[in-house]
Amino acid sequence: MAEHFSFTHAPFDLLTKSQQKLFLDHLDIVYFPEQDHFIKQGETASLLYIVLKGLVEEFSEANQSIFAHYTNNDFFDIRSQFGSPCKHDYRTIEETICHTLPTEVFRDLLNSNAAFADYFQRDLAQKYAQLEAREGNKNLAEFILTRIDDSNVQPAMVIGSDVSLKTATKMMLEQKLETLIVEQDGLYGMLTGTDLLRAAVLDEQALDSAVAHYANYRLISIDQGDFLFNAMLAMTQHQIERVVVKNGDSIVGIMEMAHVLSLFSTHSHVIALRIARAKNIEELKKAAQTLNNLVENLTNNGIKIVFIMELLATMNGQIMKKLFELLVPESVQNQVCLMVMGSEGRGEQILKTDQDNGLILGEHLIWPEQQATLAEFSQHLLSFGYPPCPGQVMVNNPFWVKTSNQWHEQIEQWLLHGQSGDSESLMQLAIINDAHAVAGDKTLLPPLKQQIIDGCKGKEVMLSQFARIALQFGSPLNFFGHIKSNDAGLDIKKGGIFTIVHGIRSLAIEQGIATTNTLARIRELAKLRVLEQKQSQDLQETLQLFFWLRLEQHLTPHQQGMNLLDITQLTPNERDLLRHGLHVVKKFKSFLAHHFMIRDY
Template identity: 45%
Template sequence: MPQQFDTRLPPFDRLSDAEQQRLSQSLDIVYFRAGETVINAGSDCQQLYIIIKGNIEEHSDSNSNIPHHDEPHTYAHYANDDLFDVSAQLKGISEHSFTAREDTLCYSLPRQWFVDSYQANPQFAAYFDTNLTTRQALLEEAQQQQNLAEFILTKIDDDNIQPCLLVPATASLLSVTKQMQQQNIDAAFVAMPNRTQEEIPNSATTPHHEQTLRAVNPQYGIVTRTDLLHAIMLDGHDNHTSVATIATAPVISIEKGDYLFNAMLAMTRHKVKRVLVFQQQGEHQQVVGMLDLTQVLSLFSTHSHVLTLRIARAQTIDELALAANSQQTLVETLFNNGIRTLFVMELIATVNEQIIEKAFQLIVPTHLQPHFCFMVMGSEGRGEQILKTDQDNALIIANDTALSFNNNSDNSNTTEHDPHHTSWSQCHAIMQQLTHTLQQLGYPLCPGKVMVNNPHWVQSQHDWLKRIDQLCEQGDPQSLMELAILADSHAVAGQKSLLTPLLERIHQHLSEHEVLLTTFTRPALQFSVPLTLFGNLKASKQGLNIKQGGIFPIVHGVRALALEHHISATNTFTRLQALANQRVLEQSTADNLSEALKLFIKLRLQQQLSQAHDGLHHHIDISQLARVERDLLRHSLHVVKKFKEWLGYRYQIRD
């Protein structure tokens, strides 16, 4: 087998060692000149090809032996790492012709090898299943295995070492307790330089590899808060007793630069929660810090719990900003550790909600908070935001709130001494400050001004209901897009129940008026799917616009269906499952749309984090995608195309 062929790429990573050995014996390299026919339609195809370099066109021709193929038609183009003709391997005959459009180099695999592997290995066969969900699951499983290996190979360095308290053996219990309290730590290491290896019981039985790691270190002991409490309260030790008297020795230690996984193994093997980290300098060891079991485990779980705790404890905007600024790091860690996109989305949605709610609590006067409902909309309202996007928010004010809605008057003469009254100008000032604060926390201003500093998006509950009625009565595209924004509202702070009647009113209007629903759904069909007439990926110089061509048609189409069928959820994935449960969509259709949307969001996030397309957040540079990602993207866009055709038929939308 040529050395360049990488069996780690799906679907060949699903093969057993024996199957990969047979692959190495079967693989060959072939060369086709530009214009040369590789496969004729109707022929008995005996080879599966994998392109190394070049371009192959799949098309019909007038000489085809297949019925209904009289007119020439191009179906797809294949480039580096693409496979063709898979269907012919199973059917025994090629339905289309394949021609080299430039000089092309390919691997070739005998059909018999492919058929044998397909029949013998269900995981290998599943990759070629037309079900998008199955293929995506196999890819994610492979990524999780890879990320587990990366975790095992993570080394102990300054990024994960914790500082530690090191005290002399002669230090008193009182002084050690004070130092631990001042540094807010629950353990201290005790230097015991006179202790030798011979003093350690059973030291000769220590496994050789652990001695190499210096897992058992006789030069140090450890004392915890619990040890100090027991020493004084239960054992009757005096405050001035030396700490060496109660220290547990020896400690378990590990060298800086060793694998983090070895630290976890040492803790497990010795049944301890902390290890000392040292750095070897000649013949001497220098203590550089410590690791504890909770920290090691949290390094694998991305510290998300630490972030939410910091948000909850924030007492000022500056403290909240410090927590909010670490959010992208959390996203990058989750993404790089192979955590599933849906989980990342749910976690970040929760974190965003906590940040915004905390900002609301810090900015809005306490006596007003029960009279306000602060709601977010757009991707944030659906819980589908990963990286921070433009602000999309609004405010509902309870009908009984003593607030003037006349922008020209704040009724200051009659209410200036009422601490529970807030004039319109005061409310506007508060909302201006809240918008500015959210901007400080990393949420950019909305270019369309869909924010609470815009009076259009701050109204009483009564006026909001009137506004919804007006939008439905007008029924023009602009009014219905505003309605679509409101339909994805999610209450995050204040009196959240104020939002419920608004959503119920929207559902009522759209479920009862078919013409209105048709106009509402039409934007889902507005943008073309970025596929060429040949079924290949289509991209401009800026890249493939994944929001217009993939994300928006699914999100808006599913939103229309959810409103028609009284589904209260705002999250697209939840809506899809509810539509499947109500038999509006086939379960397989809902699953494929869900997987397609997850892939679009994942690919967009992947390029945003790499800054490969800085400034073009919704464009995908398809040249940066691996072959399997291009294949899944192409498949997913075909799912979107089919869904749009179904929507057009269902709502009788004609262009």
């Protein structure tokens, strides 16, 4: 059976043909009965094991801890292959067949193949980066096949040749345009901000001078419906930064090189422009509905998950702010604060998730249409693709709309009940603690968050109860090795994400850290030496891995559930990373229990 060993799985796909032959020449097969304790802690390794069939458990007999499970195509014990004694024990959970490779042959392969050796010596962060690199650059053809249409063309504003320099400048600023089209006797020219600057500053022209002499009438054009790639070629060939877009003989828009390049890097810039320029709800809705495609394009082009989250958080914030400005009377806007919470507040969304928002009202605000406007706000977000929050944490729920003083009183009540261990009050504090202001008077929010930090300071019992919530879900490590997740899949939120997010939130409140993003909180905790640097790095990489795996599977057809991972769809390398990450979570749970003195965990 050794000659049928598959070299398609990482890292064995890195071996050359001659190295594969050496591998097969020394490969053997061994059989272990169920519950065979075949490797003991402290022993010196002589073989590398690769599971062909069955299930092996890595554990510690001394303290009865379970560290990992290994099944088809998994290998172990790598640490001991480099000369260290076996750190843990190994036993079979069921009848198991393994390939074995002598340690000296394995070391020879490491010495002769740098890429193969590098794989085994990488830590979680490096393996994750390697996986991202392999998955990157999947789909650049989209850019080449994209056509010029209304969604990616800057509007063309045509003015007369007698318009003054001052008026043209004001029009550019008011309409947020970089270019104007000047019409003179049936001819069309292009007038840019640089042209206006040259006229006013370098040529010292009077501000009431006509723009006619400063426009460029030698225009290069491209047809609406042509390929975006051809627009870039035209600009490159003529060494210009702008072309006009025509529909027949009519000028319908302008395309700029910076704009084209931004489209090439996944359309983020054009969506931001569409959000900023939206004049009504329908235009904003169309921009919002493109966000999921943006995330998919970013993923397909190998963009790191942390940048996707940052970009999506910015885009979502812009959409909420724009909708707020379109609906809320201008006289009211500076007297209220719109805040988002949950993953949105932490800047950790990877797709549109539930609406989690609230409002802080000024003390003397008079707003008769408040209820109707806020109901309309939530309904429009629903039409944009943001589902309602199951817990009704939304501005259309009066409970989440209060004056500043009412919020302070509410937080005081939650703090009081939290000291007696009321889990609902503690979770409400967690929700507000993660809040982020996106529109209106943003100065209304920080005092509320500071009240939570001050109210928890020195309250060891309450902090212990708060942190205990992070330990409520069991680790899926016991089931993962045997691919024993149920038909629905492995819930990565319960199994990993929530523990890290809430555990780090607990530590951040204890230390008075105001930032909301989990990765930023981890870095702050490392600076304060609450977390060791290695632990900090592992937690950051693990959380990013969980987000990335969740996003990858969510973007696949027929995937059910945002937080469910189908283990059978993971590659061996992904499964190895997932198991490593779950082990990081398990160790973090033990750290939290010790740090907050949670004795019965």
